[in-house]
Amino acid sequence: MTYIKENLLEIKNTLPSGVTLVAVSKTKPVSDLREAYDAGQRVFGENKVQEMCDKHEVLPKDIEWHMIGHLQSNKVKYMASFVHLIHGVDSAKLLKEISKQAIKNERVINCLLQVHVAMEETKFGFSLEEIKDFVFNQFTEEEYPSVKIVGLMAMASNTEDEQQVTREFESVKAIFESLKSEKLNPFIEMEHLSMGMSGDYLQAIKCGSTMVRVGSSIFGNRNYNL
Numbered sequence: 001m002t003y004i005k006e007n008l009l010e011i012k013n014t015l016p017s018g019v020t021l022v023a024v025s026k027t028k029p030v031s032d033l034r035e036a037y038d039a040g041q042r043v044f045g046e047n048k049v050q051e052m053c054d055k056h057e058v059l060p061k062d063i064e065w066h067m068i069g070h071l072q073s074n075k076v077k078y079m080a081s082f083v084h085l086i087h088g089v090d091s092a093k094l095l096k097e098i099s100k101q102a103i104k105n106e107r108v109i110n111c112l113l114q115v116h117v118a119m120e121e122t123k124f125g126f127s128l129e130e131i132k133d134f135v136f137n138q139f140t141e142e143e144y145p146s147v148k149i150v151g152l153m154a155m156a157s158n159t160e161d162e163q164q165v166t167r168e169f170e171s172v173k174a175i176f177e178s179l180k181s182e183k184l185n186p187f188i189e190m191e192h193l194s195m196g197m198s199g200d201y202l203q204a205i206k207c208g209s210t211m212v213r214v215g216s217s218i219f220g221n222r223n224y225n226l
């Protein structure tokens with residue numbers, strides 16, 4: 001058995017049922033994805049549109065492709081025909097473009113709104129206050145006719161301080177639950193809470209994550225210099 005299969009099976013064994021594993025395959029060769037596929041993995045996450053399109057082209061068509069990274073509006077069109085879920089929707093402008101491209105492709109594209117809770121300035125997303133305002137006051141079917149918001153996504157601070165990370169995950173879980181309990185329009189349904197990466201996914205699950213995005217623990221470290 002290869003290390004990819006071993007890692008994958010080991011991680012799957014630790015996940016409670018109901019938690020979806022997104023195998024984050026960015027920078028990795030198609031042969032690595034195929035190994036994971038052969039071990040049963042069907043959900044893959046990429047953070048570059050071009051790379052995702054190239055891999056989609058050559059790999060089996062029953063793979064669910066998730067866009068997990070920061071996304072530029074002008075790239076949406078390249079993946080609009082097949083992307084299964086866009087995790088990092090962080091602005092109204094981006095959501096507008098996703099809706100426009102979804103209409104062109106005669107489909108509805110599922111999206112997660114990204115919530116900014118980490119200490120780092122560089123992490124994208126709506127603040128906890130902004131997200132409420134957006135969901136309650138701005139997101140309407142007329143404005144965004146072909147997108148569906150199916151949950152939230154967040155990244156915790158990159159820190160050794162586990163309590164800090166837990167606090168951040170818990171604050172996202174709280175807003176997720178509060179939005180879930182509201183009667184919102186039919187194009188918002190809080191089903192998925194995407195939190196947790198290789199370093200913190202077990203913690204994220206304890207805090208209520210339903211979808212973890214794990215890369216290096218499956219495929220090994222990434223070498224960006226290749």
Ligand SMILES: *Cc1c(COP(=O)(O)O)cnc(C)c1O
Pocket residue numbers: 024026047068069196197198199213214215216217
């Ligand atoms: C790369 C990436 C991951 C996976 O990171 P690992 O630490 O390798 O598990 C998860 N989420 C996002 C948004 C990423 O860009």
